[in-house]
Amino acid sequence: MASRKVAPGIYEIIKNKKYRIRWDGPPDPTTGKRQQLSVTFFGTLAQAKRFRREQIVNASRGEQPSSLTLNELTERWRRFFLMKIDEGKRKLKTLESYDEQLNKHILPALGHRVVEKLLPIDVVEFLHAKRKEISRLGKPLSPRTVDYLYDILRSICNFGVKARLIKSNPADLTGLWDPPDPDKKKVNIWTVEQVQDFFTKIAGHRFYVLFLICLLTGLRPGEALGLKWPRVDLQNGFIEVAVGVQRLRKTGIHEDTPKSHRSRLVAIGPSLVYALKQHRTRQLESKLRLGQAYNDQGWVFCREDGKLWDPKLPSRDLAKLVTKHKMPPVTPHDFRHMYTTHRRENGDDLYDIALDLGHWVSGVDRDGRSGPGLRTTDGYNHPSFERKKDAALRLEQRLFTWPQQTNECEIL
Numbered sequence: 001m002a003s004r005k006v007a008p009g010i011y012e013i014i015k016n017k018k019y020r021i022r023w024d025g026p027p028d029p030t031t032g033k034r035q036q037l038s039v040t041f042f043g044t045l046a047q048a049k050r051f052r053r054e055q056i057v058n059a060s061r062g063e064q065p066s067s068l069t070l071n072e073l074t075e076r077w078r079r080f081f082l083m084k085i086d087e088g089k090r091k092l093k094t095l096e097s098y099d100e101q102l103n104k105h106i107l108p109a110l111g112h113r114v115v116e117k118l119l120p121i122d123v124v125e126f127l128h129a130k131r132k133e134i135s136r137l138g139k140p141l142s143p144r145t146v147d148y149l150y151d152i153l154r155s156i157c158n159f160g161v162k163a164r165l166i167k168s169n170p171a172d173l174t175g176l177w178d179p180p181d182p183d184k185k186k187v188n189i190w191t192v193e194q195v196q197d198f199f200t201k202i203a204g205h206r207f208y209v210l211f212l213i214c215l216l217t218g219l220r221p222g223e224a225l226g227l228k229w230p231r232v233d234l235q236n237g238f239i240e241v242a243v244g245v246q247r248l249r250k251t252g253i254h255e256d257t258p259k260s261h262r263s264r265l266v267a268i269g270p271s272l273v274y275a276l277k278q279h280r281t282r283q284l285e286s287k288l289r290l291g292q293a294y295n296d297q298g299w300v301f302c303r304e305d306g307k308l309w310d311p312k313l314p315s316r317d318l319a320k321l322v323t324k325h326k327m328p329p330v331t332p333h334d335f336r337h338m339y340t341t342h343r344r345e346n347g348d349d350l351y352d353i354a355l356d357l358g359h360w361v362s363g364v365d366r367d368g369r370s371g372p373g374l375r376t377t378d379g380y381n382h383p384s385f386e387r388k389k390d391a392a393l394r395l396e397q398r399l400f401t402w403p404q405q406t407n408e409c410e411i412l
Helices: 045-060 070-086 092-110 120-132 143-162 192-201 208-217 221-225 270-293 313-324 334-345 350-357 375-380 385-399
Strands: 004-007 010-014 018-027 034-042 238-241 244-248 252-256 264-267
Touching (some): 018 045, 070 092, 070 143, 092 120, 092 143, 192 208, 192 385, 208 313, 208 334, 221 244, 238 385, 264 350, 334 385, 350 385
Antiparallel strands (some): 018 034
16 A cells, blocks of 8 residues: 655555654664664554654663553552552442453453553554443443443553553544443432332331431432441431442452542431431340340441341342332432432532532532632532531421421321
């Protein structure tokens, strides 16, 4: 195929896609003469120019290309990630998720490749093949999964560049790869009537109060399971969210800080206080009945013997309950979406809701608009606890019947 010179040492084979690049390499160790090196490069012209400049700089330093494979780079990245976990800046659950995709998809295909010889087009071809791959369920991999693989690979190679283990990132696919449109999961938001109907029908279920607390506080399911009684103030009506629990494949149930890496106080209304008191009473009755056989670790939500529930059980139970009662399907995490939606419909500020959810809110004003110069809001704007309690009370009034004489929602 004919080529034409488009820049010093760069010959175009296919416009903005394929080039032949030539440069003077480091001196030959035997003769001392400079070597003429060349490579076929897949990418844009700008990337080809950058690649050639990097090779010329390396040659001037007498550097030879790194022989580090993706398997070896991944191991170095993993050790770095574990250090960040020890510092509390990353989550062990995240690493477990990365490892699953690496071992299943990325490393079997690319792990043996020398990273310095891995070209952007190689990564594109890998991702394109994954788009067509059929999973064990008999379906193609979802666009979200393919994009996740790309993010993981790009992150590992970015680490390699920053750590000076490799010269450039082969997963920099600017102009070569269009991420697939994400298949966003539809979240069913129950109406007030559906909420009332569901909680009336499941009264007495072992996870009734757990589901209720997720709905009325917006806690993540793992945060709700991580609650302990010393962090629940039933007298003043608040809970401290400081721990989350997750099930890891290798180590089982694991306690960790919340996703935001910081604790927060969340107000609870009188109805939820009442439900928690009833729940606590039943728990103490079990403790008295079992005596020394009761394993008291202070969990708010635990089995009859005091041990923590498996974090996967609430999801399984909820799936059965919504099917049994013919409700629109939801997961425990979807109660968090319902909490946000109903609070917004109650007229609450998005900023206040974000703080109660444990979200990072820099760059968002009180009307929910994003923009620069709003970090001051984070440091100096703290919603009063009375305002939090008022929001919790109004949410209960919205979702459940409110008898004036008892000042407690009829939810039990």
